[in-house]
Amino acid sequence: FLDPLLKFANSHRKLFSFVVAKPTATGKNENDATARRMTVVDTGYGIGYHLLFQLIESKDRAMEAVDVLERVEKKGGKIDVVAYNTLVKGFCNMKKAKAARRFLKEMELKGCLPNADTYNALISGFCELGMFDSALDMFNEMKTVGITWNFTTYDTLIYGLCSGGRIEDGYKILELMEESRSGSLGGYIRPYNSIIYGFYKANRMDEALDILTKMATKFPRAVDRSRQILTFCEEGRIGNAKKIYDEMIQEGCIPSILVYITLIQSLSQENLLREALEMMKEMLSCGYVPDGLTVNGLVDRLCEEGKIGSAMKFMEDMVGRGWLSDSGSYSRLIYEFCNRGDVHKGLMLFMEMVEKGNVPNYIAWNSVVECLARESGWLQGKNLRFVNDLLEWILET
Structure with a gap:
């Protein structure tokens, strides 16, 4: 019975993953029931719990994975390096690389030796947290323990x-x-x-x-195409530059940040906003975050087209990806909201900008002051103490 089941599971991994991870009717002992299912199908093949851990990892439920792992072991199931690696990666994805590192010792005590995938996950996790010395420690430890x-x-x-x-x-x-x-x-x-x-x-x-x-000797074709793109953009021949870029992507080549930024700025200057935003999306998928000049340029273009809501969402998305906002990006949005008479949003952005340590520039100051002076109806709806406190706060900044 078991061999046909395992053969079926291997050829229908998605379906098998769903069956193994399906919750119990009551949900009361879901992890225990899951552990029983996994133990039934696990006789050293390691299919059930590997798929379950992948599912748990994708939902940031690493602590549940630990619970299931313990239950599987109690019921006689085998836990191998693949399961541990998935667990380590899950904790790192939750920004808990320190906790993930403790699994190394546990693996060794149980006779399950870590491999390159284990250390690579930890290196990535520590880098994500900005703990670069710890990442380098993991790198050096690999050599010490004989992992290539x-x-x-x-x-x-x-x-x-x-x-x-x-x-x-x-x-x-x-x-x-x-x-x-x-x-x-x-x-x-x-x-x-x-x-x-x-x-x-x-x-x-x-x-x-x-x-x-210097890369030209190692990657002549990629460097040559990159230079062509930079030159075409400088000459205003964005169509030619985009054609070379498309050829690079089709050939599986990964462009550098220089290529992406140059194309985005050139597309934006040519009022090809949709194409510029698509290029930005492709660049972000490579792990590159743009500079303030590029982001602010796109915010300006979106505002010029009257898409202030899209400009706000775009800036928020960039901040969420690690981009540090500045007064330039805030100022344009403050101006647009104040110019439309939306005092509340304009002031909220102004205060947010100051709270983040960005010094307001002339455009931001002028927009807020003019808006407050113009919108007497809005001021009448507020009590005098609120207005005085607001003005004092603005002056203090």
Whole structure:
């Protein structure tokens, strides 16, 4: 009976995942019932709980995964490195890399040795938290315990370090990668793009372009196409630039932040706003966050088209992705709301801007003061103490 079931499960993994993870009718002992189901099908093949842990991980339910793991063990089920890795990744996704690290010791005590995937997940988790020294500790520990660094190890750490401002450390890891691969890098261009991204974020554009030039010997076609795109955009030939970009994507090449930013700014300048926003979406999917100039430019374009709601959502999305807002982006939105007579939204944005440490510029000040002076009806709806407190607060800023 068991062999046909396992064969069916392997060929119908999605269906099997649903059956294994289906809640009980009462929900009272859901994890215990799930553990029983997993133990029934698990005789060393490790199918049931692996799929369940993936489901739990996707829903940020890592603590439930720990509970299920313990119940499975009590019922005689086997827990292997794949299950532990899924658990480690789940905790890291919940920004609990420190807690995930404790599973390393537990794995060793139970005779389940961690592998490169275990450490790669922890490196990613620590980088996400900005704990770069801990990420480097994990990297060095891999060598100590005899686990070989793979491309994912290098790629994850270099991106994490560079996006976090540790460009020099990222470059050292890149040099280790080059030494370990003896010059044979195949299509591994992403770590180099991460170095460029780090210099871009630090506003060290000359060094970013210098890295692009040095890449020519290793990735001649990618660098040549990147230069063509930059040149076409500079000449205002955005159609030609976009054509080269599309060819790069079709060939599986990953453009650098320099290519994306240049295309976005050029598309925006040509009033091709929809295309610029689509390009922004593609860039974000690569893990690149734009600078203030690029974001503010798109906010301005959206406002010019009367899409102030979309401009607000766009800025909020960028902030959620780690972009640091500035007075330039807020000022345009404050102006638009105040110009439309929406005093409440204008003031709320003004106060939010100041609370985030952004110093209001002339446009923001002028918009708020003019709006308050003009909208006497709004002021009459407020008591005098509120208005005085508001004006005092504005002056204090």
